[in-house]
Amino acid sequence: MKLLFTLITVLGISTLFAQEYKGLAQGQPAQKNYLTTVPYTFKRDKMIVQASINNKTYNFLFDTGAPMAITAKVAKELGITSVNKLQIQDANGASDSLAVVNLNNIKIGTVTFNGVPTLVVDKLGPLECLNIDGFIGSNVLRNSIVQILPGNKTIIITDSPKSLKLSRKNSVKMFVEPGQASPLVSISLLTDKMDADETVLIDTGMSGFYDLSTAVYKNAQQYDLFKTLAQATGFYTLGLYGNSKSELQYQVKLPELAIGKFGFKNITATTTSDLRSRVGIELLKHGNITLDYLNGRFYFEPFGDKKSVDLAEKSWPFKPVVKDDKIIIGIVWDAALAGKIDAGDEILSFGNLNFNGMDVCQKLLSDFKAVADNVALVIKDAETGEVRTLQVSKE
Structure with a gap:
């Protein structure tokens, strides 16, 4: 039996001002018959690439699930002013209005892109720990063929x-x-x-x-x-x-x-x-x-x-997440742990990771995958403030 699940596409983008605005899928490469190879690095499971705008080099998250974006700091540095505002919905369904600008002279490798609608984001939240200045998104890539080669950590962008x-x-x-x-x-x-x-x-x-x-x-x-x-x-x-x-x-x-x-x-x-x-x-x-x-x-x-x-693998019976500069329990999957740990409890240490004295970026960039399969978890109860230790294992 074969089923087809078809969902209504929800773009999460609506124009607040200027009815003539045509959306984010605009802009063009300045060249034809181009091919460029761009190296990338990994930081906390994120692809980071370098690109320049008006001959100034910046670090970007390479994100095919997002449009082109820069921080307000970069926009100010480049002297760029907003042309519109759009209502933008993020991956969690939260929405807010963001300024959008048209950028020229975006250079990725040896290829230049012009007229690309670009969101201006005041702050990137925890993503600021990656030292990035924005996103290279699908709207800037939409007239190209993009090949990602993890063996040598390179991205090829071409029109051929x-x-x-x-x-x-x-x-x-x-x-x-x-x-x-x-x-x-x-x-x-x-x-x-x-x-x-x-x-x-x-x-x-x-x-x-x-x-x-x-x-x-x-x-x-x-x-x-x-x-x-x-x-x-x-x-x-x-x-x-x-x-x-x-x-x-x-x-x-x-x-x-x-x-x-x-x-x-x-x-x-x-x-x-x-x-x-x-x-x-x-x-x-x-x-x-x-x-x-x-x-x-x-x-x-x-x-x-x-x-x-x-892809079978063991996983922890809870998921940690960063909130208010703390590592906390985001969700507890194992019902047997109810009352021992709860969503919102602060994680003070987890195996060989001791979060005391760490700033938020050190916490966020900690290598949770390096933790052994059976470790001590020290938490601070979100309601009582009690500190307790328990042994947890991957299941």
């Missing part, structure tokens, strides 16, 4: 598909959403009894492999497509405007997810308040990806000759 030696057998159709040129692809969700198609956002700004939209999860419940492992109230994601609101969330298991002919087995995912599911940066652990905005194709070229990969 022939220069990349792409194999169509490794591709699926990609829809470029008209509002901000977000890349959307159809994936297959597979069980022993059925498979379903879901349209997801390819989001290089998202940590993790697959975030499941709560709306899709609820639509799929009647078909037992996902196995619900746990449900709890809390929050664990950060958006442009800060933490998501506390609400009922779900932890689920999916037997297999396929992109084209390649399968990812035994996926554990958590739900997100965004109305669209997302495939994130961990896809790059398994192969090269190419987003052909020009011709509407998405390529995934797996490493080696495997046809699938098993």
Whole structure:
């Protein structure tokens, strides 16, 4: 049995002023027949690239799930003034109005882009710990073909598909959403009894492999497509405007997810308040990806000759998150821990990570993945202030 889950596209962008404004999907490369290679670095699971505006070099998060954005500090430094304001919704559903400017002379590698609508963000919140000045988003890339090669940490940007030696057998159709040129692809969700198609956002700004939209999860419940492992109230994601609101969330298991002919087995995912599911940066652990905005194709070229990969792994029975300069418990998945730890409790130490004396950026950039599978957790009760220690294990 095959199902098709189709969600209404919610762009999250509406014009507040100037009815003639045409949206964020504008701007053009200044050259033709171009190819440039741009190195990137990883910082806390985020891709950081350098680009220049008016010959001044800045650091950007490379984020296909967002439009081009700069900080207010950069806008002031460049002497750029706002031309409009837009209502912008972040990944958690929070919204606010942001200034938008048209930028020229954006140089990424050797390619220059002009006339690109760019959001001006007052503050980047916890993302400021990455020392970035904004986002390189899909609207600036929408007239190009973008290949990401994790083996040597480079991004190739070109307008010539022939220069990349792409194999169509490794591709699926990609829809470029008209509002901000977000890349959307159809994936297959597979069980022993059925498979379903879901349209997801390819989001290089998202940590993790697959975030499941709560709306899709609820639509799929009647078909037992996902196995619900746990449900709890809390929050664990950060958006442009800060933490998501506390609400009922779900932890689920999916037997297999396929992109084209390649399968990812035994996926554990958590739900997100965004109305669209997302495939994130961990896809790059398994192969090269190419987003052909020009011709509407998405390529995934797996490493080696495997046809699938098993993503089964243990996870902690809670999720930490940064709030008010503290590391706190965002959500507790294991009901057996109720009363021992609760959402909102401050984490003072976690295995070999001692957060006492750390500033917020040191906390945020701590390597939680380096913590052993069974460790002592020291927390401060959010209600009583009591400090207590318990042993926790990955499950």
